[in-house]
Amino acid sequence: MRLLRPLEPIQRQPALVAGCLIGGTILLAWALATYGGMVRTDFLPEPHKVITAILTYGSDGRLLEAIWVSSRVVLLGFLLSALLSIPIGLFMGSFRLVQAGLEPTINFIRYLPVTSMVPLLILWLGIGIEQKIAVIFIGTFFQQVIMVTDVVARTPKDLVYASYTLGTGRFSAVFRVLLPYALPGICDAMRITMGWAWTYLVVAELVAANSGLGYMSLQAMRGFRVDIIFMAILVIGFLGMISDMSFRLVRRRLLSWAE
Amino acid sequence: MLLAADKVRLEFPRAKGGTVVALDDVTFSVEPNEFTVIVGPSGCGKSSLLYLIGGLHEPTAGSIALSGKPVRGPGPDRGMVFQSFTLFPWLTVRENIAFGLRQKSLPQPEISAIVERYIRDVGLTEFADAHPKQLSGGMKQRVALARAMANDPEMLLMDEPFGSLDSQTRMVMQELLLTIWEQQHKTVLFVTHDIDEAILLGDRVIVMTARPGRIKSDIPISLPRPRNPDIVLSQGFLAIKRAILDLLHEEVIRSLALPG
Numbered sequence: 001m002r003l004l005r006p007l008e009p010i011q012r013q014p015a016l017v018a019g020c021l022i023g024g025t026i027l028l029a030w031a032l033a034t035y036g037g038m039v040r041t042d043f044l045p046e047p048h049k050v051i052t053a054i055l056t057y058g059s060d061g062r063l064l065e066a067i068w069v070s071s072r073v074v075l076l077g078f079l080l081s082a083l084l085s086i087p088i089g090l091f092m093g094s095f096r097l098v099q100a101g102l103e104p105t106i107n108f109i110r111y112l113p114v115t116s117m118v119p120l121l122i123l124w125l126g127i128g129i130e131q132k133i134a135v136i137f138i139g140t141f142f143q144q145v146i147m148v149t150d151v152v153a154r155t156p157k158d159l160v161y162a163s164y165t166l167g168t169g170r171f172s173a174v175f176r177v178l179l180p181y182a183l184p185g186i187c188d189a190m191r192i193t194m195g196w197a198w199t200y201l202v203v204a205e206l207v208a209a210n211s212g213l214g215y216m217s218l219q220a221m222r223g224f225r226v227d228i229i230f231m232a233i234l235v236i237g238f239l240g241m242i243s244d245m246s247f248r249l250v251r252r253r254l255l256s257w258a259e
Numbered sequence: 260m261l262l263a264a265d266k267v268r269l270e271f272p273r274a275k276g277g278t279v280v281a282l283d284d285v286t287f288s289v290e291p292n293e294f295t296v297i298v299g300p301s302g303c304g305k306s307s308l309l310y311l312i313g314g315l316h317e318p319t320a321g322s323i324a325l326s327g328k329p330v331r332g333p334g335p336d337r338g339m340v341f342q343s344f345t346l347f348p349w350l351t352v353r354e355n356i357a358f359g360l361r362q363k364s365l366p367q368p369e370i371s372a373i374v375e376r377y378i379r380d381v382g383l384t385e386f387a388d389a390h391p392k393q394l395s396g397g398m399k400q401r402v403a404l405a406r407a408m409a410n411d412p413e414m415l416l417m418d419e420p421f422g423s424l425d426s427q428t429r430m431v432m433q434e435l436l437l438t439i440w441e442q443q444h445k446t447v448l449f450v451t452h453d454i455d456e457a458i459l460l461g462d463r464v465i466v467m468t469a470r471p472g473r474i475k476s477d478i479p480i481s482l483p484r485p486r487n488p489d490i491v492l493s494q495g496f497l498a499i500k501r502a503i504l505d506l507l508h509e510e511v512i513r514s515l516a517l518p519g
């Protein structure tokens with residue numbers, strides 16, 4: 001069978017069919033389990049309940065408000081993190097001395113579970129937007145720094161050497177060669193860590209918040225409204241998908257030179 | 260005398276401790292407008308020597324001077340073409356060739372004129388706006404050559420630039436290099452392990468020993484110019500080739516530690 005040869009590309013149509021088939025099966029199983037009475041619907045809602053929840057919450061503005069609150073926090077935390085991690089990673093990847101100085105500390109912090117710092121952050125920053133941004137920042141920044149460092153450090157040395165023999169100085173090679181060469185990899189690192197930023201947002205909102213998608217979900221749990229929990233999960237999934245697609249689009253459009 | 264290397268020695272630390280001597284007592288000079296080729300068995304340090312002259316690595320002992328000034332680091336006075344593909348992938352062919360010129364802050368019309376001339380010289384007019392990923396290996400090295408030449412260095416260092424190309428492409432590249440060189444007689448120091456290539460291109464061929472690399476022989480190539488690739492079949496060419504083959508054969512045997 002042509003479709004099952006290792007590494008061989010397949011056409012668009014079978015790819016689409018395969019994707020729809022898996023997604024459709026999951027939806028079908030969900031419908032069968034709930035409408036067929038195989039599970040208690042107070043624990044797993046029927047599909048139409050979730051759609052109704054989306055329609056009601058979507059039309060009265062509560063859903064949009066929660067999306068706005070959560071997205072803003074994610075974007076702020078993520079941007080703050082990226083704004084610092086890209087230059088720091090660029091210098092760590094370029095200069096072994098900078099790397100040797102910062103890496104031990106960063107690696108130590110990187111392996112601390114972010115959740116273990118949430119109580120401290122609540123004490124320090126309260127339960128407002130600052131606390132949530134801080135959780136996202138801590139969750140993504142240290143990972144981003146290490147990923148950016150790796151990408152930059154993988155630049156072939158001869159590329160930098162070539163720039164030297166064309167008159168580029170050691171310091172300006174960082175910006176003229178290492179940074180542009182690393183951009184596609186940096187873009188990928190940002191795309192991946194964006195997903196983690198959403199994870200930490202929900203963590204922060206579940207523990208301490210008074211608005212947002214995670215908070216909405218927690219409230220729904222207290223009222224035994226599984227349909228709303230499902231709605232929140234679906235919405236977060238879609239938002240993640242949209243941000244992932246935007247990163248891919250930027251990479252394809254602006255960095256089409258990359259192999 | 261444009262370039263002078265005096266008792267150059269290069270040691271590498273060995274991973275398990277101790278040192279490897281890559282180059283030892285290398286002394287030679289290059290005259291302006293001369294095309295010098297260095298051949299040697301693999302691992303003899305011929306590429307390392309080129310990196311030292313380029314200022315990309317530092318010698319353990321000895322000195323290298325360009326126009327009487329000691330080499331302390333890399334600079335645009337020594338252009339280099341590498342064996343690996345070193346085009347900047349985010350720049351087009353045109354922008355790659357302009358890379359060095361832009362940093363000299365020449366006026367834009369002057370940059371354009373130089374760039375267009377070299378794009379023509381290496382026959383890539385149709386690919387001027389292509390990115391490196393759209394180019395074949397031979398095309399990439401043509402751009403690398405144009406990029407180095409456009410910067411008008413005092414000396415051009417070439418480290419097995421055609422080493423990773425297939426043999427047909429390599430022949431075309433050699434011919435192209437000869438044509439360009441005949442026009443301006445830029446001083447070239449060219450490293451290769453291909454004897455035919457060395458004799459075809461060079462005014463002289465320096466043969467190096469197996470590690471530690473020393474200069475074994477310095478052979479003038481008095482074949483008439485302009486040369487074309489047919490010359491490899493001539494009697495004069497074959498006689499020189501035989502002599503160099505004999506010299507290298509001893510070294511290859513020695514480097515492989517085979518019973519000679």
